[in-house]
Amino acid sequence: MSYCLNPRCPKPENADNIKFCQTCGSKLILKERYRAIKPIGQGGFGITFLAVDEDKPSKPRCVIKQFYPQAQGTSTLQKAVELFTQEAMRLDELGKHPQIPELLAYFTQDDRQFLVQEFIDGQNLAQESAQNGAFNEKQIRQLLNDLLTVLQFCHQRQVIHRDIKPENIIRRASTNELVLVDFGAAKVASNNALNQTGTSIGSPEYVAPEQMRGKALFASDIYSLGATCIRLLTERSPFDSYDTHNDTWIWRQYLKTPINEQLGKVLDKMLESIPVRRYQTVDEVLKDLNQQPHLAATPPKSAKPVIQPALTSPPAVVIKTNSQIDLELEELKTQFLGGSKPQKNIQQPPPQPTSQPSSKSQIDEELEELKKKFLGNNNP
Secondary structure, eight states, rough: OEEETTOSSSOOOEOTTOOTTTTTOBEEEEEETTTEEEEEEEOOSEEEEEETTTTSSSEEEEEEEEOOOOOOOOOHHHHHHHHHHHHHHHHHTTTTTTTSSOOEEEEEEEEEEEEEEEEEEEEHHHHHHHOOOOOOOOHHHHHHHHHHHHHHHHHHHTEEEOOOOGEEEEETTEEEEEEEOTTTTTTOOOHHHHHHOOOOOOOGGGGEEEEEEETOOOOHHHHHHHHHHHHHHHSSOOGGGTTTTTEEEEGGGOSSOOHHHHHHHHHHHHHHHGGGGGGGGGHHHHHHHHHOOOOOOOOOTTOOOOOOTTOOHHHHOOOOOHHHHHHHHHHHHHHHSSSSOOOOOSSOOOOOOEEEEEEEEHHHHHHHHHHHHHHHHHOO
16 A cells, blocks of 8 residues: 555545555655555654555665654744754664664655654564563663663764653564664753753653653663653653652552562662762663672682681691600509600600519500501501
């Protein structure tokens, strides 16, 4: 099917093999290559269509965004034109990132502006949540790691997205990676722009307080991503997860599954209402998000563990010489028979041939037997 891009056409559906609308006569193919198939979205500044690129043999799908502001008034229209042109410029600069749609064309036809960009085949996170239920901790961590690097890429090029929400994050079906779309509200963060009050843009549920006052910062995108996370964790509007009477977030009360307190603290800091208390850069969020708990150091697998002796371990066995054994046996003999204790390391005079009582001879024999046993056990 071909869809007529004339917003006033009463019957825009047409067959796919014709070049002009059968009802109003408008051209159905833009720039002789892009054919709209059906509308897939509409906002305040225009309509979005699913389309095909007729110029390529594979006829890949793409997206046509037609500038068609709903609001009236000269100043409003001028701002709408500025934003639409700005989106084309942002996509031209940022679209080389694999998680940002690539700009394919930007032009005017029949006094209407058109933007053609890469089509991302997949569900946005609002649709995914509605279908599969609340996100768990693992999914939120993956989301943050994926999207924070995209924001890092944008912020390094001085671009603030200003409209981060579940509807603007699409999971690409072919690769499962998350893609950040809709840069229509994006703003270049020059020094002058950051110091001046601009237009308040974005979805109110996800917009940081300073952005509501027209003073968006890089940290405003961090706030919006945090609000997106609690929306996916609780399946509730961020408005419903904030206690206005006590000026505090109460999103933990509505969690569908428990999350680690470390992740909770990261989300809390992303959602600080006062910008200076919030994360200022994506790097700060990533550092805290992926901080590992402090664990006891363990030796490498190749190293042999050093075993410290226990306090109650037995004393080490000492191999003694024959002279030491003789001396200690003599001391033992003296203790049995009574008398003075021989001194160590002093040469003893040879014993005098005196008659000994039978008890002493018996002791001598037992000590000699003990000496033989001991020396026998120590022989190599």
